Amino acid sequence: MTTPTDKDTSAEHKVSNFLRQIIEKDFEQGTYASRRWAGSPGDAAHHAAGQPDPAKIRTRFPPEPNGYLHVGHAKSICINFGLAKEYGGVCHLRFDDTNPEKEDTEYVNSIIEAVKWLGFSWSQAGNDKPYQASDYFDFMYRAAEALIEAGHAYVDEQSAEDMRTNRGDFVKPGVDSPFRNRTVAENLARFREMRDGKLADGAAVLRAKISMQSPNINMRDPAIYRIRRATHHHTGDTWCIYPMYTFAHPIEDALEQITHSICTLEFEDQRPFYDWLMERLCECGLLAAPSPKQYEFARLNLTYVITSKRKLAQLVNESKVSGWDDPRMPTIVGLRRRGYTPESLRLFADRIGVTKSDSWIDYSTLEGCLREDLENKAHRGMAVLDPVKLVLTNWMDAFGSDSYTEACTQPALPHSAIAEGQTPPADRTFLIGKEVWIEREDFEEVPPKGYKRLSPPQKNADGTASAGAVVRLKGGYVIECTGCARDAAGNVTEVHAKVIPGTKSGTPGADSVKAKAAITWVSVMDGVPAEVRLYDRLFAEAHPDAGGKDFLQSLNPDSLKVVTAYVEPSLAQAQPDQKFQFERFGYFVADRLDHVAGAKPVFNRVTGLKDSWGK
Numbered sequence: 001m002t003t004p005t006d007k008d009t010s011a012e013h014k015v016s017n018f019l020r021q022i023i024e025k026d027f028e029q030g031t032y033a034s035r036r037w038a039g040s041p042g043d044a045a046h047h048a049a050g051q052p053d054p055a056k057i058r059t060r061f062p063p064e065p066n067g068y069l070h071v072g073h074a075k076s077i078c079i080n081f082g083l084a085k086e087y088g089g090v091c092h093l094r095f096d097d098t099n100p101e102k103e104d105t106e107y108v109n110s111i112i113e114a115v116k117w118l119g120f121s122w123s124q125a126g127n128d129k130p131y132q133a134s135d136y137f138d139f140m141y142r143a144a145e146a147l148i149e150a151g152h153a154y155v156d157e158q159s160a161e162d163m164r165t166n167r168g169d170f171v172k173p174g175v176d177s178p179f180r181n182r183t184v185a186e187n188l189a190r191f192r193e194m195r196d197g198k199l200a201d202g203a204a205v206l207r208a209k210i211s212m213q214s215p216n217i218n219m220r221d222p223a224i225y226r227i228r229r230a231t232h233h234h235t236g237d238t239w240c241i242y243p244m245y246t247f248a249h250p251i252e253d254a255l256e257q258i259t260h261s262i263c264t265l266e267f268e269d270q271r272p273f274y275d276w277l278m279e280r281l282c283e284c285g286l287l288a289a290p291s292p293k294q295y296e297f298a299r300l301n302l303t304y305v306i307t308s309k310r311k312l313a314q315l316v317n318e319s320k321v322s323g324w325d326d327p328r329m330p331t332i333v334g335l336r337r338r339g340y341t342p343e344s345l346r347l348f349a350d351r352i353g354v355t356k357s358d359s360w361i362d363y364s365t366l367e368g369c370l371r372e373d374l375e376n377k378a379h380r381g382m383a384v385l386d387p388v389k390l391v392l393t394n395w396m397d398a399f400g401s402d403s404y405t406e407a408c409t410q411p412a413l414p415h416s417a418i419a420e421g422q423t424p425p426a427d428r429t430f431l432i433g434k435e436v437w438i439e440r441e442d443f444e445e446v447p448p449k450g451y452k453r454l455s456p457p458q459k460n461a462d463g464t465a466s467a468g469a470v471v472r473l474k475g476g477y478v479i480e481c482t483g484c485a486r487d488a489a490g491n492v493t494e495v496h497a498k499v500i501p502g503t504k505s506g507t508p509g510a511d512s513v514k515a516k517a518a519i520t521w522v523s524v525m526d527g528v529p530a531e532v533r534l535y536d537r538l539f540a541e542a543h544p545d546a547g548g549k550d551f552l553q554s555l556n557p558d559s560l561k562v563v564t565a566y567v568e569p570s571l572a573q574a575q576p577d578q579k580f581q582f583e584r585f586g587y588f589v590a591d592r593l594d595h596v597a598g599a600k601p602v603f604n605r606v607t608g609l610k611d612s613w614g615k
């Protein structure tokens with residue numbers, strides 16, 4: 001909850017950055033101390049009638065509802081909601097839905113869910129309706145007329161082509177439009193005709209009157225309203241003129257009494273216009289001073305990842321992935337399905353921090369945060385991903401019956417993962433019997449040098465013989481390898497070994513025989529077949545879309561491999577979305593959508609145990 005009383009005191013949030021310094025300086029100087037808040041967004045008069053604002057700062061997260069949020073947005077969410085929480089403020093969730101064409105309620109809902117899932121709330125005094133910029137269209141129109149009346153805006157009817165030429169460029173100053181010196185009355189009349197649908201799309205725009213000679217091209221009389229006959233997902237056909245983003249955004253901030261409007265660096269050149277507009281609208285009394293201020297930070301660039309909604313949409317539309325929530329997608333729904341936790345993404349945002357210059361973050365940083373979060377939380381379990389059957393040939397002699405089984409128990413979490421005073425979770429139980437599944441790679445008929453897993457007795461070159469390898473079935477018995485069976489093609493179909501009675505883990509005789517290694521296994525008696533989706537990075541190159549290259553050429557052909565594995569019963573009983581550490585393999589999650597506990601286990605690989613990529 002981002003309520004003013006709920007101050008976050010966790011040590012993680014203490015690293016200073018330029019945004020914290022700005023906020024702390026504003027507190028010292030009382031920049032926003034006199035602000036009032038009427039309980040809802042509004043103009044100067046509306047807020048003047050309200051209370052002193054109980055929120056010490058107001059930030060906002062303003063997505064355009066035209067796609068699913070991605071890991072870059074997660075950074076922005078953590079910054080904006082995080083700062084508000086930390087400093088006794090409120091962060092607004094606001095849909096920047098001023099562009100009528102590309103927006104959809106499907107996206108609105110997915111954004112709401114993503115922000116909540118990340119662990120943030122925008123609720124104020126029990127009201128958790130997000131704001132939407134399209135609610136401010138009436139005010140924006142009023143503001144445009146106020147600018148016209150004060151001589152700060154004019155209707156330009158140059159052709160798009162002339163407007164572009166006359167804007168000039170970095171070396172050439174712009175040229176005044178022939179429409180620039182229309183009278184206020186003429187501008188007002190023409191603007192109303194725009195609004196009333198008397199002019200065709202594109203026939204005219206309303207422009208701010210600043211300076212065509214400004215070295216900043218964004219200050220060369222930017223367009224602030226355009227004609228667009230399009231049905232808006234919220235306001236329908238009420239309007240045929242729509243405000244431009246550069247005009248709408250500062251107004252949205254001001255109506256919501258935002259103090260710190262935090263955005264990515266590409267908006268830096270827009271800041272002078274932001275300030276210009278705020279000053280003009282305060283001068284004419286429409287908005288309350290002090291105005292919000294814009295601050296820019298470096299967007300997240302993550303190696304092996306694309307963070308452009310347009311390109312992500314292309315991956316979905318061209319079926320390169322199964323959807324927005326494909327576990328290889330860097331969308332929040334994709335990361336969630338892959339097995340990322342809200343905690344790991346918040347930790348990631350904290351760790352990468354906030355800077356003012358662009359840089360690339362290595363993908364392994366993100367994976368590292370996930371491992372750190374799951375290390376002490378994810379229950380352990382055994383799974384065999386590339387199974388071959390191991391037969392304990394002396395089982396009958398050792399235990400009196402081929403069908404004899406024995407229960408084994410192992411801790412769900414290692415001792416090191418249990419905090420002091422915390423009750424450890426219940427042990428896992430699984431069976432051992434005559435036949436178990438082991439990894440195919442855990443047997444070598446002729447072992448390479450240094451191989452510690454299963455291999456049969458060897459005849460050495462010097463005529464001597466060495467015994468079969470002795471290893472422990474982890475949590476079970478010590479066994480001695482005797483050989484294998486092969487099919488006609490020479491493939492190993494069974495590995496053979498002898499069980500050594502009296503050596504079971506956790507019994508007094510456990511250490512009576514020394515094992516060279518402990519291998520993971522799952523019994524044929526109670527192991528459950530499971531679909532395991534071995535995900536890897538979607539792109540094989542660190543910078544898939546660098547220099548405008550076709551990112552589809554960099555797709556990693558091995559980003560998904562599906563295997564049928566055997567898992568121990570505790571894993572088969574997992575709840576959807578439950579995370580585990582498969583011993584020796586890394587972190588896996590029961591797929592949120594496809595896994596059915598007990599009946600149809602489906603797991604996604606989140607990440608390996610160590611950073612092994614490219615090694």
Ligand code: ATP
Nearest residue numbers: 062063064072073075076263264299300307308309
């Ligand atoms: P995209 O380029 O992927 O379409 P966008 O900037 O158009 O992203 P918006 O919905 O406008 O998407 O973004 C909402 C907020 O998220 C903005 O404040 C934007 O600056 C921020 N944001 C978007 N991408 C990133 C990123 N890669 N890193 C940090 N913040 C980001």
Ligand code: MG
Nearest residue numbers: 062063064096
């Ligand atoms: Mg945008």
